[in-house]
Amino acid sequence: MASTSLLRLLPLLLFLLPRPFREYYLSGSHQPKDVGVGELHPIVVVPGVSCSDLEARLTETYRPSVPRCGAMKGKGWFGIWENSSDLLAHDYVQCFEEQMSLVYDPAINDYRNLPGVETRVPNFGVARGFHEKNPFHPEWCLTRLIEALERIGYRDGDTLLGAPYDIRHAPPIPGQPSEVYSRYFARFRRLVEDASKRKQHKKVIIFGHSFGGNVALEFVRNAPMAWRQKYIKHLILAAPTLSAGFVDPVKNLASGPYNLLYVPTATALSLRPMWRSFETNIANFPSPAVFGDTPIVITKQRNYSSHDMEDFLAAIGFSDGIEPFRRRTLPKMHYFEAPMVPMTCINGVGNRTPQQLVYWESDFDELPEIVYGDGDGDINLVSMLAFDKEMGQQPRQKGQFKSIKLDKAQHGAIVSDEWALKRVIQEILEANRISS
DSSP, X not given: OHHHHHHHHHHHHHHTSOHXXXXXXXXXXXXXXTOOGGGOOOEEEEOOTTTOOEEEEEOTTOOOSSGGGGTTBTSOOEEEESOHHHHHHTTOHHHHHHHHOEEEETTTTEEEEOTTEEEEOOSTXXXXXXXXXXXXXXXXXXXXXXXXXXXXTOOBTTXXXXXXXXXXXXXXXXXXXXXXXXXXXXXXXXHHHHHHHHTTTOOEEEEEETHHHHHHHHHHHHSOHHHHHHHEEEEEEESOOOTTOOSHHHHHHHHOOTTTSOOTTOOHHHHHHHHHHSGGGGTTXXXXXXXXXXXXXXXXXXXXXXXXXXXXXXXXXXXXXXXXXXXXIHHHXXXXXXXXXXXXXXXXXXXXXXXXXXXXTOOTTXXXXXXXXXXXXXXXXXXXXXXXXHHHHOTTTTTSXXXXXXXXXXXXXXXXXXXXXXXXXXXXXXXXXXOO
């Protein structure tokens, strides 16, 4: 009798739980009865900015700043951004910063390696071919998402694939030059085509997290329309960094990539010159169309809004960034074209998120005081809403766009916290069920 009464009370008890936990327990099995293992569509996952590995090869034209940085010259490929602890063990941090650096070439409006440094991304196509370099946070690079996908029947290298990328470069919009991404997108298309053919020409789900969401979106938007319609089942973006931008990259550019790139013994300031050489550093600056005239950086002398970012680059001593910002970043800020494939965007909200940066004495070597607003801890809510609005207004995207906001889901944890991950997996399964 007591057990019967308890069972009757169970729905009420579940209802009283916080919504994330309620959704978790009510969802039941990870795999709904109407989706079998044989029916799963292949999925390609694209990780965040700190995840992909990078290999380098030094040729005879490389001129190291110190002799030890030339130790690998002529010895073939080696993992330059793979196991961060090796950098310390081999006294290679200074060499790493030098050999990872890029040079902007205004003649071609594109970025290239230092002379004598060749690079490539290993393990393309393998979902477990990338990993977080910070040993204290291994879950940041889709580890738990991949494990959850394997539990519902996905298999690495078969139906579950990975598309790591060169983290230093930002994906171009159509018509914008990028030698690195021209090769990457071609490789990505072959990966999708091969996965589809192996599974009786099933369409493929593309999943991107954080900066990987930006990469995934631009991959689809750069692909021919007929190709998208033939091969793309669904585009799922979790906490993507998009063209509307957000405030945090401004802090990283000014004071160094604090808590973004893990390199033992290196400080944000010591990594700053290398970080400033990447196109990634300016790829997600706040868009004037979204952030308007509201001050983003506040100093005693003057304030800087999203309209003043070129002046801000000069103020922090990075005038070299003005031309690539003007020629490569600004066009992206005004590009809101829909991918014109079924798309779901999942964001966290309700978290303290940097909204304004106070460098009162204009000391950009120090971390600023931060004024917080709403968002996922990194990406501002206003950016998410701007993207939702644009996608909702695009005639060829209407009826193919779904926006999900998860209260208290944080930027990195949206693919690792159990309750948030559960919601992400539900959307992947839903994409599998929808006929197209």
